[in-house]
Amino acid sequence: MKHLYLDKIKSSESAPKIVKIFSEKEIKMIIDLYSILPERVFNQKQNIRKKVWIQNYNKELDELYFNKLKEVLGNFKMDTLGSEKDGDFYGIFHESFSPLKLHVDSGFIEKDIIYKQVVTPLSDGETVIFKNRWYGRSTNFTIDKNELQLKPEPGKNDKSCAHLGDEKFDQDIYNKYLYHEKIDNLKGLKIDMIYKWKVGETLIMDRSHIHCSSSNIKEKKLGLTTFTKK
Ligand SMILES: [Fe+2]
Numbered sequence: 001m002k003h004l005y006l007d008k009i010k011s012s013e014s015a016p017k018i019v020k021i022f023s024e025k026e027i028k029m030i031i032d033l034y035s036i037l038p039e040r041v042f043n044q045k046q047n048i049r050k051k052v053w054i055q056n057y058n059k060e061l062d063e064l065y066f067n068k069l070k071e072v073l074g075n076f077k078m079d080t081l082g083s084e085k086d087g088d089f090y091g092i093f094h095e096s097f098s099p100l101k102l103h104v105d106s107g108f109i110e111k112d113i114i115y116k117q118v119v120t121p122l123s124d125g126e127t128v129i130f131k132n133r134w135y136g137r138s139t140n141f142t143i144d145k146n147e148l149q150l151k152p153e154p155g156k157n158d159k160s161c162a163h164l165g166d167e168k169f170d171q172d173i174y175n176k177y178l179y180h181e182k183i184d185n186l187k188g189l190k191i192d193m194i195y196k197w198k199v200g201e202t203l204i205m206d207r208s209h210i211h212c213s214s215s216n217i218k219e220k221k222l223g224l225t226t227f228t229k230k
Pocket residue numbers: 103104105211
């Protein structure tokens with residue numbers, strides 16, 4: 001799959017940026033919401049726990065969150081499919097105990113105009129964003145031949161090595177931030193931003209950016225990500 005409306009997608013792209021849109025009290029409300037939401041996924045392989053932001057647990061917070069995003073994003077739609085009963089999910093809380101590998105969250109529907117992803121740290125953490133972009137389906141990037149042969153399950157990320165370029169990745173940056181990856185899986189990639197998470201800040205980046213966690217997770221990392229489209 002390749003996104004159909006590439007021009008429209010590209011016309012709203014911009015550099016990753018950090019904004020402060022939530023007060024300390026609002027961050028606390030978000031963490032409280034996380035604690036009462038039902039568990040959704042506990043993926044032992046990835047060592048990650050996920051919950052989705054279901055509307056109506058805290059209506060005041062739902063409204064506040066949507067409006068604050070609108071202030072920075074302009075018009076957007078949520079892009080985490082909920083159910084008819086619950087409506088769209090407002091985001092995914094991800095608690096990880098080991099670093100996520102190289103991937104892109106570019107979506108699954110070719111006619112969608114993917115837009116920004118909004119990452120709000122709720123603990124320490126680090127995200128590495130590459131300049132390199134991807135306009136196919138959401139994909140995990142790997143050079144592992146066995147992984148590449150597996151057919152993705154419906155709704156799951158593709159596997160690909162088509163991100164690779166020729167240039168060897170910078171060894172110092174690799175040693176500091178990316179030693180959970182194979183250095184040869186980073187060939188041709190260029191760093192755009194290494195974002196050191198700070199509670200109270202929010203990262204806004206295009207959904208076409210290839211990215212991953214840094215290797216440095218103290219104990220665990222908790223964040224809220226909202227995927228948007230136009
Ligand atoms: Fe991601």
